[in-house]
Amino acid sequence: EFGGLTPLEKAETPNLDRLAAEGITGLMNSCGLGVRPGSDTSHLSIFGYDPVKHYHGRGPIEVAGIGMDFKPGDVAFRGNMGTVDDDLTVVDRRAGRIGDTTPFTKLVDGIKIEDVEFHVKPGTEHRCGVIMRGPGLTSEVSDPDPHKVGVKVLDVKPLDDSEEATKTARVLNDFLKKSHEILKGTSLNEERRNEGKPEANFVLMRGAGYVADTPPFEKKWGLKAACVAGGGLYKGVAGIVGMDLIAVEGATGKADTDVEAKFNAVVKAIEAYDFVFLHIKATDNFSHDGDFEGKKKFIEKVDKVAALLVERADTIVIVTGDHSTPCSLKDHSGDATPILISGPGVRTDDVKEFGERACAKGYLGRIKGLDLMPEVLNLIGKAELYGD
Amino acid sequence: EFGGLTPLEKAETPNLDRLAAEGITGLMNSCGLGVRPGSDTSHLSIFGYDPVKHYHGRGPIEVAGIGMDFKPGDVAFRGNMGTVDDDLTVVDRRAGRIGDTTPFTKLVDGIKIEDVEFHVKPGTEHRCGVIMRGPGLTSEVSDPDPHKVGVKVLDVKPLDDSEEATKTARVLNDFLKKSHEILKGTSLNEERRNEGKPEANFVLMRGAGYVADTPPFEKKWGLKAACVAGGGLYKGVAGIVGMDLIAVEGATGKADTDVEAKFNAVVKAIEAYDFVFLHIKATDNFSHDGDFEGKKKFIEKVDKVAALLVERADTIVIVTGDHSTPCSLKDHSGDATPILISGPGVRTDDVKEFGERACAKGYLGRIKGLDLMPEVLNLIGKAELYGD
Numbered sequence: 001e002f003g004g005l006t007p008l009e010k011a012e013t014p015n016l017d018r019l020a021a022e023g024i025t026g027l028m029n030s031c032g033l034g035v036r037p038g039s040d041t042s043h044l045s046i047f048g049y050d051p052v053k054h055y056h057g058r059g060p061i062e063v064a065g066i067g068m069d070f071k072p073g074d075v076a077f078r079g080n081m082g083t084v085d086d087d088l089t090v091v092d093r094r095a096g097r098i099g100d101t102t103p104f105t106k107l108v109d110g111i112k113i114e115d116v117e118f119h120v121k122p123g124t125e126h127r128c129g130v131i132m133r134g135p136g137l138t139s140e141v142s143d144p145d146p147h148k149v150g151v152k153v154l155d156v157k158p159l160d161d162s163e164e165a166t167k168t169a170r171v172l173n174d175f176l177k178k179s180h181e182i183l184k185g186t187s188l189n190e191e192r193r194n195e196g197k198p199e200a201n202f203v204l205m206r207g208a209g210y211v212a213d214t215p216p217f218e219k220k221w222g223l224k225a226a227c228v229a230g231g232g233l234y235k236g237v238a239g240i241v242g243m244d245l246i247a248v249e250g251a252t253g254k255a256d257t258d259v260e261a262k263f264n265a266v267v268k269a270i271e272a273y274d275f276v277f278l279h280i281k282a283t284d285n286f287s288h289d290g291d292f293e294g295k296k297k298f299i300e301k302v303d304k305v306a307a308l309l310v311e312r313a314d315t316i317v318i319v320t321g322d323h324s325t326p327c328s329l330k331d332h333s334g335d336a337t338p339i340l341i342s343g344p345g346v347r348t349d350d351v352k353e354f355g356e357r358a359c360a361k362g363y364l365g366r367i368k369g370l371d372l373m374p375e376v377l378n379l380i381g382k383a384e385l386y387g388d
Numbered sequence: 389e390f391g392g393l394t395p396l397e398k399a400e401t402p403n404l405d406r407l408a409a410e411g412i413t414g415l416m417n418s419c420g421l422g423v424r425p426g427s428d429t430s431h432l433s434i435f436g437y438d439p440v441k442h443y444h445g446r447g448p449i450e451v452a453g454i455g456m457d458f459k460p461g462d463v464a465f466r467g468n469m470g471t472v473d474d475d476l477t478v479v480d481r482r483a484g485r486i487g488d489t490t491p492f493t494k495l496v497d498g499i500k501i502e503d504v505e506f507h508v509k510p511g512t513e514h515r516c517g518v519i520m521r522g523p524g525l526t527s528e529v530s531d532p533d534p535h536k537v538g539v540k541v542l543d544v545k546p547l548d549d550s551e552e553a554t555k556t557a558r559v560l561n562d563f564l565k566k567s568h569e570i571l572k573g574t575s576l577n578e579e580r581r582n583e584g585k586p587e588a589n590f591v592l593m594r595g596a597g598y599v600a601d602t603p604p605f606e607k608k609w610g611l612k613a614a615c616v617a618g619g620g621l622y623k624g625v626a627g628i629v630g631m632d633l634i635a636v637e638g639a640t641g642k643a644d645t646d647v648e649a650k651f652n653a654v655v656k657a658i659e660a661y662d663f664v665f666l667h668i669k670a671t672d673n674f675s676h677d678g679d680f681e682g683k684k685k686f687i688e689k690v691d692k693v694a695a696l697l698v699e700r701a702d703t704i705v706i707v708t709g710d711h712s713t714p715c716s717l718k719d720h721s722g723d724a725t726p727i728l729i730s731g732p733g734v735r736t737d738d739v740k741e742f743g744e745r746a747c748a749k750g751y752l753g754r755i756k757g758l759d760l761m762p763e764v765l766n767l768i769g770k771a772e773l774y775g776d
Binding site for chain 1: 429717
């Protein structure tokens, strides 16, 4: 598209280039060479949490991202408020892209089946998070959400022979039945029917994951950390590792996001935190759409605002991606992402621009996500001496 | 200081540059990315011994460095001959920087408490090594050395609930008492008192470590190895892995060391050994003092003598550092050190000079200390075929 250049290479990025020129650069495979990472596993790795040990499915990340209280032993799910007909066939997985599910989640939040409490809270748009809390639960159960319309909601099945899986499936099936009855009967859905809208009458759940005892970022690395992000997944991973979530008006996790507001929030957060994680999502969206030009322009937009982070005497800036999403592929790939680390006390290398090819020649070489936090601790002078 | 250049980059090093140009280069983090290594853990790693498994504290390295006989099961300590007053308050941790402790260590060497023998031998200056040998000992005991003056010598305490720790602490406390009585009563200290010098009346011990069964370098890598070094720690690590220690007159481990004598000893040793480890210490000393110019000049001094190792048809030369010690930081850091490997049969890359930035572009990329010995075996044609 761009004569073999990537959108990042093609984009005019004077601020990122300056950070690269004044710092060290390299290439990173967040989850290891050739691994095609999801955004959850890649962020865990970058924060120094081996996903082999610390990744337990999307459910816990979803509930953390919408700010639900979770604790070890919980089983968590992503959910949609969806529409089913009388024989439980899925008609609309998003209840007509219902905007705010709060009135509906309120009706089913707190339901208790046997000794298990269900917590249900609204997410963005049609989404919600569901937590099962009680003794003897497991995430080894199948999804009730069939992931498509025109078929019936699936009976939840245990995925192993354990008592826990049998119990979790039984309780969950009962919850789905009971919550459906409540939602079906609410006057809110009568109103929707009258307005010709699909009812929000079923909690379509998927991505069961158990909530593990994850050591908080501040304890693990000695750095008080905050997150500025639009997308729920990124806030979720930050939440799982115990970062504070900073709410920013206009941060949407899409191309219409208020990049300036996010950077301003970061600059403000630096005063109160040791480590601030800023996530920019839209470049990935453009990639999934195969939109080279859109991605390039968005990178240029981000670069302009990034001027706020250049030449700060008190801050080390790290710029990288959690994974590559080539526009030509329209999907995540296992290709390495460029990385730069720049700021007071950081060496420089000979690389003068931020891009895939340029950073291949940098001082950092080719690193993994798990390598990053130890390097950061070293650069800020917090690495403990190993040996004598 | 040097316009952003490191002392190595600023220094005129035609011989090192030539070795780099004729060989392969890279960057090494001896103990892994971002890890700030001690000199003991880093050397173990470079010799191919994972410190997680093979590092057991400084004591064993100290006694190995002064050439004491040690064997698995021993518990070893670093020690000083120090001065305490009548109520055991430390007055001088080095007994007036006493030059040679031999007459004093002789008095307490061989003391037996219960079934434990104490071996005490002189180290450099005020230092000595202490070995406890007997059944049921452990290194899980606290230091008697309070590490400062004006406070009392500390009672040794067991650090866990084991019988071994209780015994080791009890026996060690008895030894300290008994040896103090002997040293207090010797006419040597009467002489020192008469001369107005602080008595050498207490063995200040610290850094307990147990001596593990470390596979010898020759057995592990098939290479008969020798060490040329001034500093005790480096001789110690070499001793722990079973290298022969070659004594070189004038090798002090300081800036006044006889670099030429050390290189001559290496050239001679190459005839009798497969692997010769040469350690140069003073660059690190200059770094700890923040002396950019001193470090640069010392590097140039080493480079001149390094001509002896250029263009040897029979020798592969490896040049690297065990860790980075930036003059700006005056302490060890986790930054990578440049490395070159040059000699017959070794590839070349495009890197023409030996320096941090230049070597970032080399063939080796960014390696760990543990990667080095397998690469060496490969380059000398001794790597075994893995598979078929």
